[in-house]
Amino acid sequence: MIWLNWRQFRLQVLAGAAALAVIAGCLLYLGMDIRDAHDAYRSRCGDAAACAQAKAQFQGAYRSTLLFAAAGLALLPVVIGAFWGAPLVARELELGTHRLVWNQSVTRRRWLIARMAFTAAAAMILTGAAALLLTWAASPYDQVAADRFDVIGFGARNIVPIGHAFLAFALGTTIGLFMRRTLPAMALTGVLFIAVQFAVPNLVRPHLMPSESATLPLTVETINGAKNLGSITGAPVIGGLRVPGAPGAWISETSPMRTADGRTVDGGAFGACLDTPEETGAGGTFGDTAVCLAALDLHVDLEYQPSGRYWPFQLAETGLYLVAGALLTAVALRRVGRA
Template identity: 50%
Template sequence: MIWLSWRQFRAQALVAAVALILLLGYLVMLGRQIRDGDYSGAELREHFQGRVYLLDAVPLLTPALIGLFWGAPLVARELETGTHRLAWNQSVTRRRWLAVKLLLVGFAALVAGALVSASLTWAASPLDQFTGDRFSTIFFGTRNLAPAAYGIFALVLGVVVGLLIRRTVPAMALTLLVLVVTQTLTPNLVRPHLLPAEHMSAPVTAEVVRNLSFLGQQPEISGLKVPGAWVISTSELRTADGLRVGADAYGKCVAGSFDKAADCLGALNLHVDVDYQPTGRYWTFQWLESGLYLGLALLLAALGLWRIRRAAH
């Protein structure tokens, strides 16, 4: 059974192996360039940040490619072409047939995801240490443990969707849709709450305002950065006595240029209440999110093993 599964999967595996070898070769070269140049932090950002951002797309896309081209066709293609009638009437049970396929292709998905993540993490680590934004949506999902777990989840999701829909192309489309939704909601709705947040009050000085990403017509801010913290949410701007800043005072400040608005708001002695996760929890979050995705993969695998026994010939 293992030999048969390998023969069916070997073409996809060889294509992936060639792509991985090319990618690993480029990342090794890039990592050496970053380390051998004796660059300052600002120079690293200037010379390499663009390339690293482009490479971040690889581990982001890898789970989708695994789910689409390894997972969705794994069972759906057999059902669509009718070859399952022969496979399911041999001495090997349906469950064992599916389990062996899942283990073989799942191991390949794990290796692919781990190699992509580990090589990019190594190559970009000097730049990542300078930027220090390990909890950002892109960096968290493309470094260390999480990408490998995403790949396993995507594979099993594709297999189960293919088993349920029984058509390869629709299964690929639905797999992609679920992955996009999952990878969009998890960083914004799930990840921030894997552990209870800490709370603090942060002063809003003129320098803080200049570094914000948003300053609107209402007394709210976005993009606040606090050293050693991943900011999850901020309150409205508050005065020293804890009350919301008056609309008139705020409106007068933001009516002028941005620099004048920063100086004006800084003079009001404002602060915001902040919910945050300490950056020291990074590895805890990596393990928790990876465990979450692997747990979902196990549940989907159990569903697939249950469903295949009841699938009609």
């Protein structure tokens, strides 16, 4: 059975190995480049002002590159599910070759377990190796950015991508078994797993563990430390804050700006500070706008996860994907017995 699986799957394995070699070469080069830039950044940290500028330049130089690398890694399980999982059984059913296989001494379920185990192991090894290489390459940047819970970055580091690979493969195999058509199964697998990749970080991850709460006064310094003010609808919101005393914390929810009595600040007052603040000559990211908003005695209520929970979240989310993949595998085994 192992020899048969290798014969049927060897081209995919060789293609995966070649892809991993290319990925490894690119990430090794990127990792060394980031480390050289990180050393240069640290050498410029003689005083606070120079260090802040060097930090901004270091992050700006690699932010987009690492974002694209993480997005590329996120597509790897999609490819695995669509091109390895969906055709695994669907092609046999479509071509009618399953009749020969299922008339041998090996039972249908044992045949499916052997095929899925062999291919799933290859998928998880390929994706896990790529994820560990990216984690290594990005580690100096991640230490400086202190944002390991970033929506895209979190799912492309350490062990979570291994769970992605298993679930995508199990999803593709199960869909192929039910649809019995290769191309439609491939398309549906890709669409569904991309939907999962969007849904889990935004709808499931924030609720994997109870969050901590904090109230953050909006001082001039706090506002200037944020990444954005307002929204396309004009709502009085602020984003990209940091929790004092909790470096690297993941803020999962930020309330609108609120007055001292807990009411959302009036949209007119917020708009006036945003569009026509009194000129004070203040510096900083938001300048006079920050001074105007701070004078309104505002605050926001935060829900956040401390940075120390990073590995519990990694384990919990990976476990979630593995359990979901195992359930799909059980469905596939039940189905193949009736096919």
